[in-house]
Amino acid sequence: MKKYLGWLALGIILVYGFTALRGLQSHSNTVENAWAQVENQLQRRYDLIPNLVETVKGYASHEKSLFVEVTEARSKVGTLKIDIANATPEQMQEFSQAQGELATVLSKLLLVRENYPQLKANENFLKLQDELAGTENRIAVERKRYNDEVKVMNNKVTVIPSSIVASLFGFQKLSYFEIDSVAKNNPKVSF
């Protein structure tokens, strides 16, 4: 009888280990998927910038230092790629800081409109401004979805008993994608 109990226990442990591993793997796919959506929207913002800068330049050509600032922030973002599955917290910090700076400098760019009534009335500029605001909003939505998934994943990785399986198979805690509140403030549109 005792012999059977031992086998039974081993069986249960194996079944548990298998199911936990399966859960970890499928959830890590979910997280990567959520991150891909975040990156899509970040890319979308990145792609919008040249058009926006050109439009603003047409009306406010002497705001040169601002254009330089935008271009620099953009190229910094362009060079920072991140591999989400293996990113260290420091890398994530650097990444989100660069994205945050870009958002800040873009809202400064939009504020230029206050000094140029013609720019403010330009339908093309208004549309680009809407696109940018919409993209910032999408980034916020996807970022929240990603962070929610990371929370679930990190629970699985750190809380016993699934944490034992996680450490056996090398699953690690993932970093949240946080942007400081200054940069998070979307450019407000007023009429």
Add this chain to the structure above:
Amino acid sequence: MKKLLWLFLALNIFAKDVPQLTSSVEDLAHLFTQEQKQKLESKLERIEQASSSQIAILSILSLEDEDLSEYAIKVAQSWKLGKKSMDNGILILIVKESHDIRIEVGYGLEGQLPDGLAGSIIRNAMIPHFKNGNFYEGVSLAITQIDEAVHENPIRNSEDTKNLLPNKPTQNSSAQNKDFEPGLGLFIILFAVLGIISKRNKLIGATAGSIGFTLLSFLFVTQSILILLLIAITGAILGYSAAFLQKSLHGSKTNKDPFSNSKIPKDIFRGGGGKFGGGGSSGRW
């Protein structure tokens, strides 16, 4: 500390509630007369019948410290406007006191109705009318423009087009039925089969129930071994008593089925499972 804040955000402790969806025009701020509301509803219904896109309008008095776009997406996500596979829902949110407008566009329509166009509809169709207090005209014009942007064959405003449209049944009810979780059908089939087995032999029914439910739960619901163990026990009990349960379920079905058509009015407006990703635009009048 930041994580604690996140938890609060996730739980929405201080957040404004999402109103219940019963009509495509939820006019909580009373911007429209009864007649105007009905006109808008029938216009939206015609659009939905012609294209399956679901547009809903929500007017509220104030946001109560909530962020406009965050509140809009919260409402859109919980109402699930649009069909599940197409994500073709649109929410128009109007806040009376702060004069805020937002058009929230479902994933599936972001291509046809980009943020810039949504913004231009707000600026050119809604704001001028709203400034004069003509909410109905502004919203009606916005709906027409959205319809034109989103659909190949937009409906016309005149009443007689109503008869020209093919008399398709509303998509709502069928969309609801498709909302099944994967595997739910299998659970139902299993339960039906168990009923037949347990009628013959309760012990075999219990064994089959235990194995069947555990297997299906493992595949579709959870991988947690503790819960699976509980399910195995529950499955055994269910399998043992399936025949009896089905008999009593059948007997009480006529009065207890919550989905029976007699209780819910047929013209109730429901979302079809569409998803939103934050697309759209905001404005202020």
